[in-house]
Amino acid sequence: MVNALIVTKDDETGKTQASVERIDDSRLPAGEVTVAVEYSTVNYKDGLCLGPGGGLVRNYPHVPGIDFAGTVEASDDNRYKPGDKVVLTGWRVGEAHWGGYAEKARVKADWLVPLPEGLTTRQAMAVGTAGFTAMLSVLALEDHGLVPGNGPVLVTGAAGGVGSVATAILAKLGHEVAAVTGRPETSDYLTSLGATQIVAREDINETVKRPLESETWAGCIDAVGGAMLARVLGQMKYGASVAAVGLAGGAALPATVVPFLLRGVNLLGIDSVMQPFDNRQRAWARVASDLPLEKLDAMIQPATLADLPALGADILAGKVRGRVVVDVR
Ligand code: NDP
Numbered sequence: 001m002v003n004a005l006i007v008t009k010d011d012e013t014g015k016t017q018a019s020v021e022r023i024d025d026s027r028l029p030a031g032e033v034t035v036a037v038e039y040s041t042v043n044y045k046d047g048l049c050l051g052p053g054g055g056l057v058r059n060y061p062h063v064p065g066i067d068f069a070g071t072v073e074a075s076d077d078n079r080y081k082p083g084d085k086v087v088l089t090g091w092r093v094g095e096a097h098w099g100g101y102a103e104k105a106r107v108k109a110d111w112l113v114p115l116p117e118g119l120t121t122r123q124a125m126a127v128g129t130a131g132f133t134a135m136l137s138v139l140a141l142e143d144h145g146l147v148p149g150n151g152p153v154l155v156t157g158a159a160g161g162v163g164s165v166a167t168a169i170l171a172k173l174g175h176e177v178a179a180v181t182g183r184p185e186t187s188d189y190l191t192s193l194g195a196t197q198i199v200a201r202e203d204i205n206e207t208v209k210r211p212l213e214s215e216t217w218a219g220c221i222d223a224v225g226g227a228m229l230a231r232v233l234g235q236m237k238y239g240a241s242v243a244a245v246g247l248a249g250g251a252a253l254p255a256t257v258v259p260f261l262l263r264g265v266n267l268l269g270i271d272s273v274m275q276p277f278d279n280r281q282r283a284w285a286r287v288a289s290d291l292p293l294e295k296l297d298a299m300i301q302p303a304t305l306a307d308l309p310a311l312g313a314d315i316l317a318g319k320v321r322g323r324v325v326v327d328v329r
Contacts, residue, residue, distance in 0.1 A: 068100025
């Protein structure tokens with residue numbers, strides 16, 4: 001028997017309900033590797049899957065949790081053996097498949113990544129999908145020419161999960177980091193992560209008035225989308241790149257193409273879900289080397305399975321600071 005956070009749906013009203021239940025192991029889905037999950041976390045998508053599903057969940061009852069880290073308990077695949085430490089993000093685990101909010105998970109071997117040297121399972125989930133995606137964004141900016149000394153790198157939604165990790169990594173790499181936040185009370189936190197400049201959300205949250213403004217940012221990791229992303233495009237330095245990660249502020253992009261045509265600005269799409277294995281390993285290795293662990297510890301808000309329904313609502317309301325780490329045991 002294992003503890004699991006189960007979401008059920010009432011077919012008549014369409015309402016969902018999430019609660020911790022004790023379930024038999026036989027209810028785990030089919031798969032090649034059974035993992036004793038130690039930690040999971042709370043991402044924006046988890047907020048959706050803990051509630052009405054946002055169109056992501058296929059079948060109920062459902063176990064959410066889009067990422068987890070733990071120890072292999074049984075394996076039918078020769079890449080993994082009992083006792084191996086592993087981490088999983090993406091592949092629609094926790095959405096279309098049962099996820100990490102349970103003491104055990106069973107998944108395809110292809111979906112797993114060996115835990116990188118130097119990280120514990122708890123630290124891996126303090127990173128989680130949000131931090132992994134922040135690292136993918138840094139890699140994409142570097143692949144397109146960003147080096148320290150180019151100028152300030154803008155991070156939007158900075159006090160959130162993606163933004164917090166992006167800020168800490170960029171600062172460790174020697175970049176100046178300008179952190180955009182709608183929560184002025186997080187300024188000290190963002191400065192402690194390495195932000196050199198705090199930008200108020202309202203200063204950058206307007207729809208584009210002029211397609212080009214002064215060339216300000218050498219790069220951007222954008223977790224917000226919408227009007228903010230549109231505005232930022234016109235503020236990028238010549239040839240600079242924006243990694244588009246999220247839509248916390250909206251999915252629309254009310255922009256013009258002028259920054260692409262006159263300044264050679266690049267808009268780089270970042271997807272963490274279907275990343276090929278090699279790039280996953282590359283990103284996790286860079287997390288282990290480039291994310292200061294003491295800063296990661298400062299981002300952690302500990303939680304248990306029972307806390308998840310409330311935390312799901314909080315993350316959808318933009319109220320979570322940094323990274324929630326859920327001890328599922
Ligand atoms: P969080 O909720 O932790 O962070 C989002 C942050 O965005 C908030 O903390 C807040 O930062 C800011 N924000 C929230 N609402 C608004 C708004 N209306 N206007 C402007 N800013 C806002 O979420 P995550 O960091 O986990 O995820 C961020 C985004 O990235 C989400 O949209 C998520 O779906 C997406 N994502 C995409 C992935 C991919 O593979 N592409 C993977 C992981 C996440 P502050 O208070 O500092 O302003």
